[in-house]
Amino acid sequence: MKLQQLSLFLENRPGRLDAPLETIAAEGINILTLSLADTAQFGILRLIVREWDKAKRVLEQAGWVVNLTEVVAVDVLDRPGGLAAVLKILDGAGLNIEYMYAYSLRRGDKAILIFRFEDPDRAIQILLDQGLHVVDGDELMSFAAA
Amino acid sequence: MTHESRPWIMPVPNPSPDWSSEHPIWNPIAETLPRAEREALQLERLRELVGRVARVPFYRDLFAHREIGPHSIRSLADLRRLPFTTKDDLRRQHPLGFLAVPRRDLARIHGSSGTTGKPTFVAYTAGDLRIWSELCARFLVAGGLRPEHTAQVAFGYGLFTGGFGLHYGIERVGATVIPAAAGNTRRQIEIMRDLDPEALICTPSYALTIADAARELGMDPRALPIRFGHFGGEPWTEDMRREIEDQLDIAAFNNYGLSEVIGPGVSGECTARTGMHLQEDHFLVECLDPETLEPVPEGEPGELVITTLTREAMPMIRYRTRDIARLDRGPCACGRTTTRMSRVAGRTDDMLIIRGVNVFPSQIEEALLRVEGTTPHYLIEVSRPGTLDEVRVKVEIHPEIFSDRMDRMQAVRDRISREIQTVAGIRAHVDLVEPRSIERFVGKARRVLDTRGLNERES
Numbered sequence: 001m002k003l004q005q006l007s008l009f010l011e012n013r014p015g016r017l018d019a020p021l022e023t024i025a026a027e028g029i030n031i032l033t034l035s036l037a038d039t040a041q042f043g044i045l046r047l048i049v050r051e052w053d054k055a056k057r058v059l060e061q062a063g064w065v066v067n068l069t070e071v072v073a074v075d076v077l078d079r080p081g082g083l084a085a086v087l088k089i090l091d092g093a094g095l096n097i098e099y100m101y102a103y104s105l106r107r108g109d110k111a112i113l114i115f116r117f118e119d120p121d122r123a124i125q126i127l128l129d130q131g132l133h134v135v136d137g138d139e140l141m142s143f144a145a146a
Numbered sequence: 147m148t149h150e151s152r153p154w155i156m157p158v159p160n161p162s163p164d165w166s167s168e169h170p171i172w173n174p175i176a177e178t179l180p181r182a183e184r185e186a187l188q189l190e191r192l193r194e195l196v197g198r199v200a201r202v203p204f205y206r207d208l209f210a211h212r213e214i215g216p217h218s219i220r221s222l223a224d225l226r227r228l229p230f231t232t233k234d235d236l237r238r239q240h241p242l243g244f245l246a247v248p249r250r251d252l253a254r255i256h257g258s259s260g261t262t263g264k265p266t267f268v269a270y271t272a273g274d275l276r277i278w279s280e281l282c283a284r285f286l287v288a289g290g291l292r293p294e295h296t297a298q299v300a301f302g303y304g305l306f307t308g309g310f311g312l313h314y315g316i317e318r319v320g321a322t323v324i325p326a327a328a329g330n331t332r333r334q335i336e337i338m339r340d341l342d343p344e345a346l347i348c349t350p351s352y353a354l355t356i357a358d359a360a361r362e363l364g365m366d367p368r369a370l371p372i373r374f375g376h377f378g379g380e381p382w383t384e385d386m387r388r389e390i391e392d393q394l395d396i397a398a399f400n401n402y403g404l405s406e407v408i409g410p411g412v413s414g415e416c417t418a419r420t421g422m423h424l425q426e427d428h429f430l431v432e433c434l435d436p437e438t439l440e441p442v443p444e445g446e447p448g449e450l451v452i453t454t455l456t457r458e459a460m461p462m463i464r465y466r467t468r469d470i471a472r473l474d475r476g477p478c479a480c481g482r483t484t485t486r487m488s489r490v491a492g493r494t495d496d497m498l499i500i501r502g503v504n505v506f507p508s509q510i511e512e513a514l515l516r517v518e519g520t521t522p523h524y525l526i527e528v529s530r531p532g533t534l535d536e537v538r539v540k541v542e543i544h545p546e547i548f549s550d551r552m553d554r555m556q557a558v559r560d561r562i563s564r565e566i567q568t569v570a571g572i573r574a575h576v577d578l579v580e581p582r583s584i585e586r587f588v589g590k591a592r593r594v595l596d597t598r599g600l601n602e603r604e605s
């Protein structure tokens with residue numbers, strides 16, 4: 001149920017994002033979603049792509065330092081209080097969220113959030129116990145294609 | 147001339163090491179002299195030296211000008227009344243202007259590598275060669291060599307002092323030498339497999355080349371017969387020591403010397419490995435601030451300045467080595483009483499003065515090593531945007547320290563800053579940069595970019 005996320009180190013200067021994205025695009029790899037965390041000097045680009053192993057290889061060949069992390073996608077009602085309800089559950093279970101970001105596509109009245117947990121397996125168990133819907137890789141892909 | 151007429155050679159008694167001891171000392175008398183006795187010996191030799199170097203026109207003129215003679219040396223502190231000798235002085239007296247003995251008394255002539263100009267020659271009498279072997283024997287034994295061992299010397303034999311210096315040192319210990327000389331790495335490995343030497347003698351980088359070559363031949367370098375190595379002839383780091391020890395499964399010892407004063411044998415490590423024991427019955431070693439030429443507080447890094455107490459052919463008064471190291475006069479677990487010097491941490495040529503603080507690229511390297519466990523590519527940028535110097539250290543990201551978490555990345559950057567503050571005593575901005583974004587040059591990497599316009603440095 002976990003998703004493989006690629007992270008890249010980038011210096012924070014104009015146009016710096018283009019090069020890795022072009023490298024992936026040139027290989028015909030689809031980017032499902034991306035998020036950029038940055039400071040004034042550097043940034044961390046996080047990507048979820050269809051073929052993460054191929055993407056990792058071509059990026060590394062092009063000289064990038066690439067990290068692979070497991071993240072968890074959860075769908076949430078896209079209305080006021082939807083996110084708060086999920087956060088409350090996670091908080092109540094004592095789960096630490098390292099960071100989170102929204103998936104680029106929505107499904108009807110649902111938005112998808114990507115979470116980076118310290119312990120993703122435990123997080124998935126708790127989310128499922130609480131009746132939340134954890135979106136796995138295939139589902140995420142299929143719905144991107146839809 | 148007989149040796150009896152040269153009293154400065156003699157006060158070292160013949161060694162009688164106790165081979166049954168776990169950590170034998172090659173010359174148990176000279177290497178464990180109480181401080182007061184050693185200083186008395188040094189003073190006697192220094193006074194005699196000042197009289198003797200008057201045969202060198204360079205010193206004769208300087209001494210005459212300053213009215214210096216043996217009478218000027220009443221205590222070791224009077225060393226500071228004597229002039230310095232620099233590499234440029236040696237070049238100006240090219241080829242053999244520093245001889246203190248007639249040419250016919252020479253037994254050998256070596257030369258420096260001449261990377262920074264034309265080579266300088268270094269001459270030895272038979273007495274100098276005897277002492278040189280003795281000094282090499284001392285550090286070889288301190289670092290594990292025994293008479294029953296075989297040592298493979300993979301140093302260049304030639305004008306360079308490394309090969310012959312170590313060769314005769316090994317013979318002096320009574321061990322077996324394989325003079326394999328530098329190069330032909332496959333052959334080195336074949337010799338090792340055929341002859342089972344316990345010791346490898348070469349530059350630290352060549353030790354790693356041997357390990358690489360063994361792997362290329364499909365062998366495990368750890369399975370090679372060597373058990374320890376004495377490495378020198380170029381600066382290296384603790385990081386490199388760990389690499390060598392890990393890749394070859396040996397104990398790696400450091401030794402120090404420079405051809406201008408004798409060659410290898412000025413100092414070397416014992417098994418405690420807390421610095422290299424200086425052979426103070428033959429060298430007076432000062433540690434000075436390279437700008438002010440005042441002694442640095444003990445334990446602080448400074449330029450080593452060496453006076454040769456017993457060299458006959460080419461004695462040196464206060465030779466400025468340009469090597470930066472720290473001195474430790476505290477006791478050593480091995481029982482030797484001599485001062486220990488740290489690894490050479492840099493060259494004065496590389497020194498940066500930042501807001502009045504002397505900083506060496508090697509200190510930045512040490513800070514990076516502490517944080518990352520390895521030395522990444524880095525560049526020190528020094529500028530002066532207003533009236534104050536500003537330092538920016540660019541550090542290339544590599545997989546071991548990269549994290550997808552921003553807090554971790556910021557923590558790495560902050561730790562590097564703090565370590566630089568601790569090691570080098572300066573505040574630096576740390577920029578984490580993309581891999582391969584710092585320009586590489588053939589041979590040496592450029593470590594410093596100083597745009598203050600005060601001095602042009604390329605290092």
Ligand SMILES: [Zn+2]
Pocket residue numbers: 416417418419423478479480481482
């Ligand atoms: Zn010791």
